[in-house]
Amino acid sequence: MNKLLPLTLGLAVSFASAAVAQEVTIGVTLGATGPGASLGIHYKNAFQLMPKTAGGLPVKFIILEDNTDPTAAAKNARKLITEDKVDAIMGSVSVPSTTQVAMIANETKTPMIALSPVALPPDKREWIFTVPQPVPLMMSAVVEHMKAHGVKTVGYIGFSDSWGDLVLSSLKQFAEPAGIKIVTDERYARADTSVTGQVIKILGANPDAVVVGGSGTGGALPQIGLVERGYKKQIYHNHGTANREFIKVGGKSVEGAIAPTGALLVPEELPADNPLKPVATDFINSYEKAFGAGTRNGFAGYSYDGFKLLDAAVADAAKKAKPGTPEFRQALRDSLENVKNVVGTHGVYNMTPTDHTGLDNRARVLVRVDNGAWRLLK
Amino acid sequence: MNLSLALWLTQDAVVNGAVYALLALALIVVYTVTRVIFVPQGEFISFAALSLATLQNGKVPGTVHLLIATGLVVAVLDGWRMAKTRDFSRLPRLVLFNIALPLAVAALAWWSASRPTDVWLQVLVTLGIVIPFGSMIYRLAYQPLASASILVLLIVSVAVHYMMVGLGLVFFGGEGLRASIFPGFNFDVGILTISLQSIGIVLSSVVLMVVLWLYFGYTVYGKALRATAMNRIGSRLVGISTEFSGKLSFTLAALIGAISGILIAPITTVYYDTGFLIALKGFVGAIIGGMGSYPIAAVGSLLVGFLESYSSFWASSFKESIIFTLIIPVLLWRSLGKHRIEEEEEE
Amino acid sequence: MNPWLPVGGLVAVLLAAPLALSEFQIVLLNYIGLASIVALGLVLLTGIAGLMSFGQAAFVGVAAYTSAVLTTQYNMSPWLTLPVALVLTGTLALAIGAITLRLSGHYLPLGTIAWGIAIFYLFGNLEILGKYSGVAGIPSINLFGLELGGARELYYLIWLMTIGASIAVRNLLDSRSGRAIRALKNRVTMAESFGIDTARMKIVIFLYAALLAALSGWLYAHFLRYVSPQPFNLNSGIDYLFMAVIGGSGAVWGAVLGASILTLLKEWLKDLLPYLMPQSGNYETVVFGFMVVLFLHRTREGVIPYLTRLMPRKDKPRPSLEVAALPRRAQPEAGGTLLSIDQASKSFGALQAVSNVSFEMRSDEILAVIGPNGAGKSTLFNLVSGVLPVSSGRISFLDQRIDRMTGREAARLGIVRTFQHVNLMKNMSVLENVALGAHLRSSSGVVASSLRLERAEEARIMAEAARQLDRIGLGDRLHDPAGTLPLGAQRLIEIARALAADPVLLLLDEPAAGLRHLEKKALAALLNDLRKSGVSILLVEHDMEFVMGLVDRVIVLNFGQKIAEGTPREVQSNPAVIDAYLGGIE
16 A cells, blocks of 8 residues: 555654653644745744743743634644643744644644734634734724824724734724724735725825835835825834834835834833833743844744743643643643733733733834934834 | 826836736746746745845855755766666766756855845856756756646646745745845935835846847747747657756746846845746736747736735735636637647547 | 446545544645536537636635625525526526637636636625625525535535546547537537537536536635635636646546645645745646646646556457448438539639639539649639638529538538548547547437447447447557557548448548558449448549549539539540649649
8 A cells, every 4th residue: 555655654754753741731733934924933933942841840832834824823733732732832923823733723722822813703712812913902092193283084904814813803993983984905915016906096085194014014005105205294013014124125215114112122212110121021031032123023022922821821820730630731821821920022911811912002112214214203 | 096196106116016926927937948847946046045145144144055956966866867778978077967067056155145235246156056956956847747738747846836835945044034235225216216225126027028029030949949839749750859958948937037046135035935926926927928828928927916905905815715716707809819729638 | 447446446545534633634635626516617618618717716715706606695595596606607507608608729728817816806896795804604505404514524525526526527528528528629620510619618618517517616704704815816726727737638537636736735734834934825827737737747638648648558348330320321312413512612812712613513412623733623622611601602402502501511411521631539448539420410419429428329429439430440459549559540531431421422632641552442442332222422532543433523623713523534644634734734
């Protein structure tokens, strides 16, 4: 049966060693290739800096690549849960991939730290805890800023993907009650070489401000286009865009751009009494030491904050059960649901049974590009 | 929509269309000579644009290492073949093109990385990095399969595309880069603001097309390529080797890709996977030209540029849907306009 | 070895697999099954019929989304959504096929890329499909109260469908419709001249492939229970094509094998590469691409044909002749006017290939058209057989105008031809090639063939083909691939194939070319014999000696015009003919 040869070969390699008792195993699925690569690489980098213990127990990370493809992410999740018997799962970089993994985590009763927003109703998120700031939380800060500056109409241009959908829906959620009208919904792809058509449409509508729903360097293209064609009003971004590469690509054109982000990006400028300051500073110091000065990045921070949550919960769960057992996973979930005042790089997490994100306004600051660097907007 | 909007969109369409037309040209050259639908054509663009941007950041791009490694593999494979046939007459050539040249380019790249303001040197190095890949890729991936079916060649193309995109990600990371060649210089014509870069692109496109036309019409190598394109067996009989024309056509494709990459690097953010979408649209243009006619392919590419520009204005979220749906009637028209000749490819 | 043995063995292994394998290995097998079903469609479409499609993933997506939306928003049972998904995908495939399958050559693959991309972006932009975030919370399939929620439970359903689909496609290929499908690849003119509606056949198999994709999509939706646009993009479409090509795009089991190899290779790389290159997993696609290239360098036809060559060939048994013969048509009364050509002309641009040629032909006559090279013989031939329409004039066959008919319609009237350049399917057996000739004398369709409901008719076709091959003296080479026979024998197979069509008028294009002396004598005897059985024969021939001893009358063409007509003896002494031939030799 020649058909079986590659099968057995492949499957044999697929076996991973069973988890050693007393060691916490965390499964991670991330897309450092494919459409989400620009984010995924940062997410993944952070795992090189993770501590060796979580909650006092030795911790092992099994990191699998999912190419930003939900189907592959699902495969990884099944593998991590059934073969590696992970105690918790973390991932992934796009909304669809994360949602797919979340469904499996929920179904198999595996605690999950979602590293991107999850598109599931609350009753399907019993085992899911989300690290990144909810997009509405961030966009509310943007809308507040607009309101304070008398913006009445806003133009939107975003990615033609789930991120673009999400930023727009959150913008709508706050803009409409605030009396701000969204006058355009333009879309573009990260790899597009030109956004002239969209830019012209926005210029035609001449809104008081523009919100860009892109991420990473992809956020720069519309702003460059708008500025090139003489748009002089405020351009807002989102927390997916706030990183150094954005400025490098955008150059002078992105001067003055405003974006919401977590503390991670500008810890130096935070007041000394801010609890986030030491954690964020430590993290970016070690991150920039490993990957180069100025490489600080919000996505890497999410990975780290996810770990901080587990770190806080494992200690508690370990008192109730041994890692590698369903009881431990149950205990881990329960204690994740009750973690209090976990200080991460982005914000302070206080989970409750009804709030599996647990972030408050401390997890958002507005930053502005000022002389080629992100500066805290005071 | 008023006149100035239409002019803006038209300018955008022409600039993009010019790039697509260049790619369509390269795809047709490669296809007619080797029957390869060269999916990785776009990767030359990404490689060139990102190598240029990396040099401008004062670093030596990873493509330089790849060039040395690939050249070495070619040298070893062909050297082995020579050793077996005991015919070393082409050894100097082999060493020159696959070992000496990459090393020279590498040395130049190192020097250039320390001179971040010397744009012309950077452009030269970029060309030096990307162009040799053409014949190397042909040698490694396609030459052993010269007689295979179009389907197999196409699958190989897709595989090579995967490899190159994967390497691009390794070398340049997931974030995009921009380069700058000329200082940002715009001038106004009536209500339009035209950037020097966009004029550069259109001009280079036109010049390159004319040069290629002259090349195919009036030079020995160009005629050899055309001969191979028309009749594979016949041209072999008169002494033009498939291998030679294959390498030559791939070198041309790499040259066109490199130039396109250098041209677009300053006007847009280029990612490791940007090339594929650009090449896909060039491919649409090439197909409209029946994979054979350069002028119709150029017109087809412009058409794609217009479709793209105007649909991104009218309904940007459906842009790709619109472009690719509207392409189908055009294809249908082209397909019906042709005499149906049954291709009796041997099984 | 019994041909069912490997299948039986595979089924046994698959049945037992869940007992021995871990949960994740079952998951992997499920992924393989899902991909195999799609790749099967591509084997049929691309490997067999030569129609390249990059868009199959879009069909998978349409069915997956259909089931997702109907089950989550309208609470329909998955068993009800299956037919809906199939009908919807089928309708879409028919619409797309009607447009894009008319594209020829390279236009077709690009057409498939185009609608593949267009549909992908549509998924992401429709509110009802959850835009780019997709549809979550799809229920699992419930089978008689048994919840197929886990991978293990769904495994049996997925593989039941995979094996079922594979057997159906295998059956299909080994049937009347299957032979017609195989003729779509590079043999369209020939297929049409035996009455195969190639345009319809293309749409039928396009639909077939789309429905297989839809089946896979439906299973996908209820296996992963979440759909979003990403899995149905162009890359997935390319992956399916990869699978078909690597497994062996001409072989049914190539789909399953290709899907297995690719799925496991990716999994294996994912596990292995981090050990070799601990820094990142980014090398996966690089190594994957490299292995595919290397693989195709080693075996470009794919794995299955490679393996088949290693194994000894096993011939099927000789078809039994003890079955009822296929129906025969009534031959027209001997001596009546069969074919009447009246002032027929054909021009290609400025070139007048045939001008104002008129002659009549009686039934049960053997008539030869001769003339020097370029005299217009083959063009005239193509006019009569319906390959080309006339520019002016009329051609009637049994008092029916045929000058505007297609080859397919002409075939239906009993006008059957051979080709000057041998037009056989070289990889198909001699017997199957001849059986293709009997296409119009049988009727089973694609569905009956897939389900093996047409075996009785198939046996009659095979018996007919074997009989005709016995008649031309190739009865001992039935199962050899046609391409392995010498050229002379291939010409005879062409004739046998034409005979299998039960012709009224047999058109032979240079039948004696490439035959040796004895073979020519045998051919002449065969043709004489045929005439006695009521078949009329019109032949184009160069070989004067062959013609003169055989035919009743000769028409001589030169520069597209008829210059002489009469018995061989009359024509031979005609000064115009001598002049034309000598002029030609000069």
